[in-house]
Amino acid sequence: MVELSIPTGMGFGDVLMHGPAIEALGADRVVVEPRYVDLARRLALAPEVEGGQTQYWSSVYDGMGLQQDPLTPRAELFACAAGVSPSDLKPFTRVNAAVSGDYVAIFPMAYEDRRSLHGGREIADMVNRLGFSTHLIGRDGLSSLAALVDEIATARAVIAVDSGPMHVAAVLGVPLVACFTHVWPVSRLTWMGDGSRITLTPPSWSEPRLAPGELDRQAWGSSYEPEAIVAALECLLEAARV
Numbered sequence: 001m002v003e004l005s006i007p008t009g010m011g012f013g014d015v016l017m018h019g020p021a022i023e024a025l026g027a028d029r030v031v032v033e034p035r036y037v038d039l040a041r042r043l044a045l046a047p048e049v050e051g052g053q054t055q056y057w058s059s060v061y062d063g064m065g066l067q068q069d070p071l072t073p074r075a076e077l078f079a080c081a082a083g084v085s086p087s088d089l090k091p092f093t094r095v096n097a098a099v100s101g102d103y104v105a106i107f108p109m110a111y112e113d114r115r116s117l118h119g120g121r122e123i124a125d126m127v128n129r130l131g132f133s134t135h136l137i138g139r140d141g142l143s144s145l146a147a148l149v150d151e152i153a154t155a156r157a158v159i160a161v162d163s164g165p166m167h168v169a170a171v172l173g174v175p176l177v178a179c180f181t182h183v184w185p186v187s188r189l190t191w192m193g194d195g196s197r198i199t200l201t202p203p204s205w206s207e208p209r210l211a212p213g214e215l216d217r218q219a220w221g222s223s224y225e226p227e228a229i230v231a232a233l234e235c236l237l238e239a240a241r242v
Helices: 012-016 019-025 034-042 057-063 074-082 120-129 145-153 164-172 226-241
Strands: 003-005 029-032 048-051 103-107 133-136 157-161 176-179 197-200
Touching (some): 003 019, 012 034, 012 164, 019 074, 034 048, 034 145, 103 164, 145 164, 157 226, 164 176, 176 226, 197 226
Parallel strands (some): 003 029, 029 048, 103 133, 176 197
């Protein structure tokens, strides 16, 4: 049996970014923090998922002598730590087989207010005018991570700031408008699914930033125009109809 431990101290989006390495290694069992067990099982991260205490994530990578380059996908780092060649990594997708609903799920909130999208209600109102109902979901809007998966799995599309819900939508292959506010997309979505997706970055970003400390703080969530996000959604839904 091949077993992997997901390093502790991560957000659940980071946990999902390990999926490609888990799949490439052919892991039969993974150990995650107890709070993520239901999520990992619901998304079939591995045939067996157990909760337990694991090593803190920075210690895992530091112990392997790996550079934590902000532009290197987390899956690639974990693959190296687990003994997998990065060239063996493939997009990690758990395609949703459910019939899509008629609503668009909107997740404007990150764990930090400054990383969150502004104007969530305005975005929802504009999507309503396109003829779709909307579910505008805040940090505490759902009862569990398993309920979050179900909410996203049956959505017609998802609009999400760079956060855990964004990664769930990518894994499920649900049409996604991913709004990045603090890191360059290459480090976040490279290995996450091959469903329909549009990634957006603030207009002031002309080149990849190498570290969060180098980002223009004025270009975080407040710099997005709701019209641009809704226009991206329209393009996404039109492509999905073709």
